[in-house]
Amino acid sequence: MVVQNLHKSEEKLKEKILEKEEKKSYSSERFTKIEEKVKDSLSRQATDEALKDITLGALVLWSSDVHYECYETYVVVRFRIDGVLVDIFRLKEREYKLIVERLKYSSNLKLNISNIPQDGKYALEIEEKKIDVRVSTLPIAYWENIVCRILDNSKAAIDFEQLWFFWTTKRIMEKAISQKNGMILVTGPTGSGKTTSLYTILSKLNTRDKKIITLEDPIEYQLDGVIQSEVNEKNGYDFKTWLKALLRQDPDVIMVGEIRDKDTLETATSASLTGHLVLSTLHTKSAAETLDRIINMWLKPYVLASALDTVIAQRLVRKICPHCKQQKEKTPQEDQLVQSMMKEIWLENLPSKFVKLYEWKGCPHCNNSWYKGRIGIYEIISLNENLRNIIRDWGTTEEIIQEARRGDLITMKEDGILKAIKGYTTIEEILRVI
Secondary structure, eight states: OHHHHHHHHHHHHHHHHHHHOOOOOOOOHHHHHHHHHHHHHHHTTOHHHHHHHHHHHHHHTTEEEEEEEEOSSOEEEEEEETTEEEEEEEEOHHHHHHHHHHHHHHTTOOTTOOSSOEEEEEEEEETTEEEEEEEEEEEETTEEEEEEEEEEGGGSSOOGGGGOOOHHHHHHHHHHHTOSSEEEEEEOSTTSSHHHHHHHHHHHHOOTTOOEEEEESSOOSOOTTOEEEEOBGGGTBOHHHHHHHHHTTOOSEEEESOOOSHHHHHHHHHHHHTTOEEEEEEOOSSHHHHHHHHHHTTOOHHHHHHHEEEEEEEEEEEEEOTTSEEEEOOOHHHHHHHHHHHHHTTOTTSOGGGOOEEEEOOOGGGTTSSEEEEEEEEEEEEOOHHHHHHHHTTOOHHHHHHHHHTTTOOOHHHHHHHHHHTTSSOHHHHHHHO
């Protein structure tokens, strides 16, 4: 009951803080420059150049996706910058038609088909860097929406230190990936950085004395020294079939892009029990809920308890722009929330007046958005013998969390609040994402 009341109190504080948050729109002279270059190229029928201008503009603004959204009389070009969709410029119908034709031609899609969805990909070289672009079309009332996912191989895997683990979570992670066998699951919604985390872990494990094989759908980035395979379900090779073939290749480390069904889960679990280190992802909200989800996929609890080693739940939050960051006075609601969080992580003796929070002004570096770049916030459960016994006995999520709290578990919200206190992000951003 006390815990429930605490959570209700925190939710009310969250609502009050978000109500007072000033809404800020991205704006920059660079948006106008991108539009001018693209429209000049289109006026000259230089569609290849126009497409390159859009992609280069997206890369300059650190965007992960380009969205073309169709309406009755115009098309909006939007970039996803630090996880947020931002309007960049508009196109007329005849201009968009040129873009669509070039996109379809480049990605080997059928030019004469606009009434069914299509998927494709193409590559281009920008400033001696190879950029892969995945293209998805969707027929709508006003022609076709298109989304392009930009995959920059230079950003496929970052240094392990740059995953923004605090020392406790970093210690858990280093211990987990040093194991010879077992299963490590990275969980979170689409766009939460799971792929980057997996590729970064693989890069740290990638030494000449290990054989690493991945099973992906599709391969997002090329990793030197890692054997990467791609599922081909059209030819009857699903994850389960492909994974069984992969195991005959004598790997030390296996990465399965996503566990989608019971068969893949059982095969991956068997691999972890027979001397392999298995990495994979699941779409769940938290580390503890992952265990429920796996059991609901009909994996026996005693098998799960033996096979699973670590669960990492994560999200990405925007970083405060370092160029316009400044310290601020806490509001009463923020002060209460900080005190509540400090109490939960056993730091209630630290007076909240010594905890600093930050705000921003907005500048050209962050497109007047106050934020530049993103960092991860995490919740990691490493299974000890007590947790394994709870799982074998069909324990509840609450029981698992209580036992994990006796160890080193820091919840995702607490990890975020601590990073806000350190000046990496803001309370508002943490509350917006979680």
